[in-house]
Amino acid sequence: MNTLKVLTVTASVFAFLSAGKISDNRCSSKANDKEIVESNISNQRQILGSKDNKIQVALLLDTSNSMDGLIDQAKSRLWNIVNTLTTLKYNGQAPQVEIALYEYGNDGLKDENYIKQITPLTQDLDLVSEKLFALRTNxxxxxxxxxxxxxSSNLKWDGNEKSMKLIYIAGNEPFDQGKISYKDVVSKAKTKNIYTNTIFCGSREEGIQSHWQNGASLGDGKYFNIDSDQKVIYIETPYDVKISQYNSKLNDTYISYGRRGSEMKNKQTTQDSNAEMQSASNAVERTVSKSKKNAYKNDHWDLVDKVEKDKSYISSIKEEELPSELKGKSKDEIKKIVAQKSADRDKIQKEIEVLARKRQEYIDVETKKRGNSEGDDLGKAIEKSIVELAKKNGYNF
Incomplete structure (x- = not known):
């Protein structure tokens, strides 16, 4: 009898424990399933988040004493470079364009290697222009x-292997100066699909002897030499005046918002003036750049760009964030005004695009007539390499 009771109790305990294990296994199985689902969702989000290609360009400019001409060429060619980038397509889509700016070789920089990141990779091209025009040599x-x-290490390079990631470094001293081996860093950048292109300010042979060509070879990029003191030569076209007239109309479609909105809008016109100060043709190039939605974006201060990015933004905007012309208006009224400005901008940008295409065709014909007797400047060197590297990576125009 006692033995039977013991066996009965033991069996009951065993059954209870077994049931507990089955329950635990089921819970564990459900937990594992949940983790797998969440992992799949996370992976899908990562894939979705990186599906759009980018074209990212870092300009590394020597700002030592003898490089005033180089900086002047950069000011004169910034918008031409942007416009070249915006013509690229991948599978029929125009990638987002981002530009970063560095200076190096200046004793005034508080860094043991005399380098400074001026801007990160950004679509705030007015910021890039502002900082470029503020550079001083020393x-x-x-x-x-x-x-x-x-x-190559600190900029936020895109993880999409189809994105184009380009470094352009320009200067006139031996490429192997300093404690950091250019061979190591260029090779490491290459493993991240970052192409290093070198532009030597001097004779071609001197650039080869001082390792600038080798730097480009190791980085799968292009080597160029330029005369940094050469003045940029522009080709005027019959379309320049008309494009310039559209610039003020385009500016009228911007609605500032936020604490620094008004300041940012003023910077837009300041950079218009900086471009015009370089030349009338440079101002035209900037206007063309401003018509490119994949490059010139200002959603951090312009309500039209912000609403295009976030359709519901107006519903949550605070009264104090609005410009004076929108204060006291209802949300519906603001939405209508923004929608109208957006439509106006689209129309103006399309008209500029048509004129810009005709303008470029005119420039191409004139350039062919002149040949290459004028030599390369910073902008031409970058433009040539962009075209070659783009074709190599499956991009077209």
Whole structure:
């Protein structure tokens, strides 16, 4: 009898424990299933988040004493470079364009390697222009390896393998100066699909002897030499005046918002003036750039761009964030005004696009007539390499 009771109790306990294990296994199985589902969702989000290609360009400019001409060429060619980038397509889509700016070789920089990131990779091209026009040259030591290492490591490069990631470094001192090996950093950048292109300010042979060509070869990029003191030569076209007239109309479609909105809108016109100060043709190039939605975006201060990015934004905007012309208006009234400005902008940008295409065709014909007797400047060198590298990576125009 006692033995039977013991067996009965033991069996009951065993059954209870077994049931507990089955329950635990079921819970564990459900937990695992949940983790797998969540992992799949996370992976899908990562894929969706990186599906759009980018074209990212980092400009590394020598700002030592002798480089005033180089900086002037950069000011004159910034918008031409942007316009070249915006013509690229991948599978019929125009990738987002981002530009970063570095200076190096300037004794005034508080860094042991005399380098400074001026802007991150950004679509705030007015910021890039502002900082570019603020650059000043000063004596110093030019450490190419150090600035390439910083740019290739610290900028937010896109993870999409189909995105184009380009470094352009320009200067006139030996490429191997400094403690950081250019060979190591250029090779490491290459593993991230970052192409290093070198532009030597001097004779072609001197650039080869001082390792600038080798830097480009290791980085799968292009090597160029330029005369940094050469003035940029522009080709005027019959379409320039008309495009310039559209610039003020385009500016009228911007509605500032936020604490610094008004300041940012003023910066837009300041950079218009900076471009015009370089030349009338440069101002035209900037206007063309401003018509490119994949490059010139200002959703951090312009309500039209912000609403295009976030359709529901107006519903949550605070009264104090509005510009004076929108204060006291209802949300519906604001939505109508923004929608009208957006439509106006689209129309103006399309008209500029048509004129810009005709303008470029005219320039191409004139350039062919002249040949290459004028030589390369910074902008031409970058433009040529962009075209070659784009074709190599499956992009078209």
């Amino acid at each position: 004596g110093g030591n030019e450490y190419c390896g150090a600035v390439i290492r910083d740019a």
